[in-house]
Amino acid sequence: MKNIDSYTHTRGESIYLDDIAEISGTLFGACFDSPVAHGIIKNLDLSEAENMNGVVKIFTHNDIPGRNEIGGIIEDEPLLADHHVHFCGMPIAFVVAETSEHAYAAIKKIKIEIEPLPVITDPRVAKEKNELIIPPRTFKIGDTASSFSTCDYIFEGRADSNGQEHLYIETQGAYTVPLENGAIKIYSSTQGPTAVQRACSKVLAIPMHQLEVDVTRLGGGFGGKEDQANAWAALSALATYCTKRPVKYILNRMEDMRMTGKRHPYSSDFKIGLNKELKIIAYEVVFYQNAGAAADLSPAVMERTLFHCTNSYFIPNVNATAYSCRTNLPPNTAFRGFGGPQGMFAIECAIAKAAAELKIDASEIQKINLIKTGDEFVYGQIAASEANECWQKAEQLYDVEKLQAEVRKFNSENGLFKKGIAIQPICFGISFTKTLMNNARSLVHVYSDGSVNISTGAVEMGQGVNTKILQVAQSIFSIPAEHIKVNSTNTFRIANTSPSAASATADLNGKATLLACNAILTRLKIVAAEALKSDPEKIELKNEFVFADRKKSEITWKQLVSMAFVKRVNLSEHAHHATPDIHFDATKEKGHPFAYHVYGTAILTATVDCLRGTYEFDSVKVVHDFGQSMNEIIDRGQCEGGIVQGIGWMTMEEIIYGKEGKLKSNALSTYKVPDVYSAPKEIAIHFLETKNNSLAIFNSKAVGEPPLMYGIGAYFALRNAVLAYNPNSVIPYDAPMTPEKVLLSLHQGK
Numbered sequence: 001m002k003n004i005d006s007y008t009h010t011r012g013e014s015i016y017l018d019d020i021a022e023i024s025g026t027l028f029g030a031c032f033d034s035p036v037a038h039g040i041i042k043n044l045d046l047s048e049a050e051n052m053n054g055v056v057k058i059f060t061h062n063d064i065p066g067r068n069e070i071g072g073i074i075e076d077e078p079l080l081a082d083h084h085v086h087f088c089g090m091p092i093a094f095v096v097a098e099t100s101e102h103a104y105a106a107i108k109k110i111k112i113e114i115e116p117l118p119v120i121t122d123p124r125v126a127k128e129k130n131e132l133i134i135p136p137r138t139f140k141i142g143d144t145a146s147s148f149s150t151c152d153y154i155f156e157g158r159a160d161s162n163g164q165e166h167l168y169i170e171t172q173g174a175y176t177v178p179l180e181n182g183a184i185k186i187y188s189s190t191q192g193p194t195a196v197q198r199a200c201s202k203v204l205a206i207p208m209h210q211l212e213v214d215v216t217r218l219g220g221g222f223g224g225k226e227d228q229a230n231a232w233a234a235l236s237a238l239a240t241y242c243t244k245r246p247v248k249y250i251l252n253r254m255e256d257m258r259m260t261g262k263r264h265p266y267s268s269d270f271k272i273g274l275n276k277e278l279k280i281i282a283y284e285v286v287f288y289q290n291a292g293a294a295a296d297l298s299p300a301v302m303e304r305t306l307f308h309c310t311n312s313y314f315i316p317n318v319n320a321t322a323y324s325c326r327t328n329l330p331p332n333t334a335f336r337g338f339g340g341p342q343g344m345f346a347i348e349c350a351i352a353k354a355a356a357e358l359k360i361d362a363s364e365i366q367k368i369n370l371i372k373t374g375d376e377f378v379y380g381q382i383a384a385s386e387a388n389e390c391w392q393k394a395e396q397l398y399d400v401e402k403l404q405a406e407v408r409k410f411n412s413e414n415g416l417f418k419k420g421i422a423i424q425p426i427c428f429g430i431s432f433t434k435t436l437m438n439n440a441r442s443l444v445h446v447y448s449d450g451s452v453n454i455s456t457g458a459v460e461m462g463q464g465v466n467t468k469i470l471q472v473a474q475s476i477f478s479i480p481a482e483h484i485k486v487n488s489t490n491t492f493r494i495a496n497t498s499p500s501a502a503s504a505t506a507d508l509n510g511k512a513t514l515l516a517c518n519a520i521l522t523r524l525k526i527v528a529a530e531a532l533k534s535d536p537e538k539i540e541l542k543n544e545f546v547f548a549d550r551k552k553s554e555i556t557w558k559q560l561v562s563m564a565f566v567k568r569v570n571l572s573e574h575a576h577h578a579t580p581d582i583h584f585d586a587t588k589e590k591g592h593p594f595a596y597h598v599y600g601t602a603i604l605t606a607t608v609d610c611l612r613g614t615y616e617f618d619s620v621k622v623v624h625d626f627g628q629s630m631n632e633i634i635d636r637g638q639c640e641g642g643i644v645q646g647i648g649w650m651t652m653e654e655i656i657y658g659k660e661g662k663l664k665s666n667a668l669s670t671y672k673v674p675d676v677y678s679a680p681k682e683i684a685i686h687f688l689e690t691k692n693n694s695l696a697i698f699n700s701k702a703v704g705e706p707p708l709m710y711g712i713g714a715y716f717a718l719r720n721a722v723l724a725y726n727p728n729s730v731i732p733y734d735a736p737m738t739p740e741k742v743l744l745s746l747h748q749g750k
């Protein structure tokens, strides 16, 4: 089944935040944000701006009726700066005016004096100064100290991975509308409607039941709207609260790039020990996470880095420590993979370094260390592994030896073009690492005409979750898709939602929908059994007809619903699902935090133009563990998108802050994401069907984040191509591998 949104998407009829019809009297917002990264506000002069044409009001922290606080995990983040600014782009004042043009004109007239303070942008410097968001955490298994002495080889090094701009096509924003008795309706482009509701409740000091957050869909989220949609909604809601008028605030692209956090850059030190058979015996790693100026989701992101610090390998002795370092950058936040990719990049660098020193291919080390069923992850969970199955299938299906031989042949025959190949296995844990977040609710109504309406906590952001939820209802009721509608996500219909994140949205909300539909089905079967003088257990619904004892009756779905309605049977259900059997003890750093893991293997081949430093990806060939995919079109799309986004992170996307903490790559002219030309020439995806994934909806494993990590292989494929041209090049393990870096390393020492 194709994505239910494709019809309106392709016709431009889908409704996004900015497409919502404006109510007359709507005001428009604009933010005045800090021009410096760190300092004390000495004077803020709004007088000229306030007198500008069309300006209705300018809000500062003094106008906040509740708390000037939007921190989700730690309360360390003011909505509007009071006297201290912590990053370039930090909101200081919020103007609302009759038009957007009026608001922006007023922004230009705001005058500020800031006494500068020292700026930190490097997480290692922050760590030295003890600027930590939370105390460090260490995950360990076995005993690295004693086991290093038994290793035949020990290698040490440093790995750096940079941030990544989310670049959702739809920028952040909100539209807030006053309702009666002080209630406010908030349309927000958020992955977390409840997070928006909670933040606005705190800022306005009004109860959550007064705040109706409604989300039809997002033009992309990628983690950037898990927590960071809150500020814009809170500013807008503040203005609606005070003016009693609808207020719209949608960031333009440059504001969005400047004012919001990104993927966390990490700097890491690693030490890896192997025996003669290339078994990894011990691994130590220290992660310095660049958290930015406030906690945001950094503690949770840091935790996932530790969970994934061994990627898909079993290592018996591990000691992994992570520091969340406070710097004067916008607070970095969730981004597809949520710290996992950064942890996985470090172990891949350690393996690559060992392979380079031992003059072998990294795949020789990767292959024999893949985690097996029964092996223990650093955090105590026992693996049910598909890592070897994926690797072996990829080796056979894509004939890796032949691919490697072709690359060698090409390289021996070509002087100015070189190819590189890398194999990238992945392993990703599915569940929010915070156990309490793993729950969802679904509200299913069957109307008396037989049509069905479903509300859940899931936010559609292009990932196709609404299609999957519709499929759940369709399969239970056995009725055509046209009879089913998936509603907007709304905090008045579904309360206390977890954000749509952690790849878990379809599992959690799909399972809740399954429970709700089954409850209604059970009641309908009783009605049918009475009418057909049969037993409820013998009733089935198939293709819009009731079957009794496998025999088709005359009763249609619509007639059955209508009979139930006449008999005053409840045709609605609100169901709750919480993932069973997961737990984690943060005092021991051990437990069983994940419902299951997703595995896969990719083979990536790149061609480098050794005169120019430019490159292309010839192919990405994947065997991915989908469980039993309930929608191959959607799952393939997620996989392809993840791969290209991962390659972008590792290659061309380069976020650059100046030493003074100002974003230099602040527009699409200076920040490059993969386009259709730079996407791999070929993406082959083999669906490895795996069984026993009962915590996945219909055994169809979560697919949102895991494929991004295949992109890590792009970095190593490029390195291998460069080394084929210049074997003596000393290339730091420092992603992204931009064309500039490729060019420099190609000709280094030549």
Ligand code: LUZ
Residues within 6 Å of the ligand: 223, 226, 297, 300, 304, 334, 336, 337, 338, 431, 432, 433, 434, 501, 502, 503
């Ligand atoms: N968000 C979150 C996530 O709050 N917790 C998680 O564990 C997570 N994992 C991946 C992506 N978003």
Ligand code: MOS
Residues within 6 Å of the ligand: 191, 222, 223, 224, 226, 334, 335, 336, 337, 338, 500, 501, 502, 503, 705
């Ligand atoms: Mo996410 S990084 O699953 O919001």
